[in-house]
Amino acid sequence: MEPAKEEITDKMEKLKVEEEEEKKELPEEKKGEEEVQIGEGIQDWRRNQESAFLSSSTSWDDEKLAIPEKIKQALRDAEVLRPSKIQAYAIPLVTEDPERSIVAQSQNGSGKTFAFSLCSLLRIDENDSNLQVLVLAHTRELVNQIWEQIQILNKYTKYNITQVKKEEKKPTIGQITVMTAGKCKTLMKLKKINFSSIKMIVIDEADHFFGSEEDRAVTTRLIQEIDEKCPKVQKLFFSATYEEHVRDAIRGIIPESSISIKVKSKKLTLKGVKQLYFVAKEVRKFNVVEDLYNEFDNTQMIVFVNTKKFGEMAHAHMTGKGYKSSIITGNVDPEERDRIMAQFRNRELQFIFATNVLSRGIDISDMKLMINLDVPFIKDADGFENADYENYLHRIGRTGRFDTKGVALTIIDGSERRFDKEMDVLKQIQEHYESNIEELKNIEDLPEIYNEHCNND
The missing domain is CATH 3.40.50.300 (P-loop containing nucleotide triphosphate hydrolases)
Structure with a gap:
């Protein structure tokens, strides 16, 4: 029935x-408050009222973002006129000195890909042709989409941005290279990837990489192997969701000085x-x-x-x-x-x-x-x-x-x-x-x- x-x-x-x-039970001053938390270390998801980055920037000209003119022109061409919240929060934290790893959580469609794409471009030394930023995604479709997004921002800087496909036997490794974790593992085993100039690793949809026990083991080992070659590499994790076991796994492979950015679940x-x-x-x-x-x-x-x-x-x-x-x-x-x-x-x-x-x-x-x-x-x-x-x-x-x-x-x-x-x-x-x-x-x-x-x- x-x-x-x-x-x-x-x-x-x-x-x-x-x-x-x-x-109705909320205090008046809490209503409409931005539900963004920035914490020292992934264990501390607290709301930091003193953070300089809690107010979203309204322009790419904001000095905290330090966006070069060539990239700002690419943003204007793409009609991305101002940063989204995740971009305004993440970019200054990623580029500040000393460099620290970031675990960032923000809803789908909030501009996460542009956020880490911008961060990647800002870390490139144009005089070094070696791999400097490695971006890992879990599907070919996502690899291609990320590569396309970075290329939009790379319109005038013209860095060497490449994507590696599964079937490629002799892939081209650019200054920024996007690939799946499986392909990265294969290239490392064959000694076909040079990490001598690596500065940053980005893991998109991080919850997928640490979801199952097998995925956690593979991803953890991969990052540990890169750490052994380049112990100071900066790590960026981006995802819409982080279950507790995913945070636990990430906690084990990033420095204590890392910073977390989180949007509360009701804002997701x-x-x-x-x-x-x-x-x-x-x-x-x-x-x-x-x-x-x-x-x-x-x-x-x-x-x-x-x-x-x-x-x-x-x-x-x-x-x-x-x-x-x-x-x-x-x-x-x-x-x-x-x-x-x-x-x-x-x-x-x-x-x-x-x-x-x-x-x-x-x-x-x-x-x-x-x-x-x-x-x-x-x-x-x-x-x-x-x-x-x-x-x-x-x-x-x-x-x-x-x-x-x-x-x-x-x-x-x-x-x-x-x-x-x-x-x-x-x-x-x-x-x-x-x-x-x-x-x-x-x-x-x-x-x-x-x-x-x-x-x-």
Whole structure:
């Protein structure tokens, strides 16, 4: 039996009331306060009221940023007129003397890539052609996107910026080089990478590198090997989320003098993203996606699923209806994934169904609508379903990037077997991020909600 609409609304309204009550209890001077913490050492995430960098710079001309004119011109050409918060906080801390390692946390779409790209360019000695900054990412797609972002800023400085692809036998190593950790490990083993001039290592999506026990071991050993060759190398870690075990792992490989920058969890959900949920029985979820496509005048969609099997079912349904669809899961090889993403960007595909492999590092500038065909959850050792906070955040971060607006819709299974479990997971997510996930009662209402949210200042 499908739950009554009143029951669904009551559950979410109760949360909304509780949130409003909590806000009323805050002292007046705390309301609207910037929730950014800068601490000495990764163990100390405290709020430092005396920091010179807590007020976001409003111009690239700010003397604390010390941006050279050639890079400022590239920023103007790219229409990046002022630094985002993470850029304003991170750049002075990275470039100050003495150099210290940084662990930075900021939401998706907040400008993290430009932040460490700028930091990388500012560390280059143009008279030294050797590798000076190594940037590590966990997928080929992300490697390419980072390389493209750095090249935008490198328009007038013209440093040698390279990316190393998996299949390259004789890669070119530039002054700044972007690659996966696996490729870096291979090149080190073959003695094809020279660290004699290395100044900085950047690890993007750091939580991914330390997520599993195996990933932690591989990443830790890689950094330790580089440290053995260059003990003074500066390390920058950037991510939208850091679980406690990830912080523990990073804590073991950085100096005590390192600095942390953190945004509190309730500030991590993108302020420009309107979060909604819609209740439909699982057998109707594919029809809901089809309805959304038609309601939105044939807009492209990335639709996230929890499992490869469900993604394949959704893909088969849409192709069977004549839509141009594709699927990206963990077992799709990198070359095929690149091909699918190129097709999507060229508007040759209407849908991509994807597991969490696509929830990170994919930047499609005009993506305004994101669909969760499943509410993201993780099963514990006893089989209980708990909210997957991290991947929920990364998924909805595919829209509303760089201070734009977007809509994220999670489709809840309304069957008697699944409804209570999935609503509980959604409640966990809402409480964790202190966000408001509203119910969408009718699919046909979404275009109006979307236009009101995205097109009004």
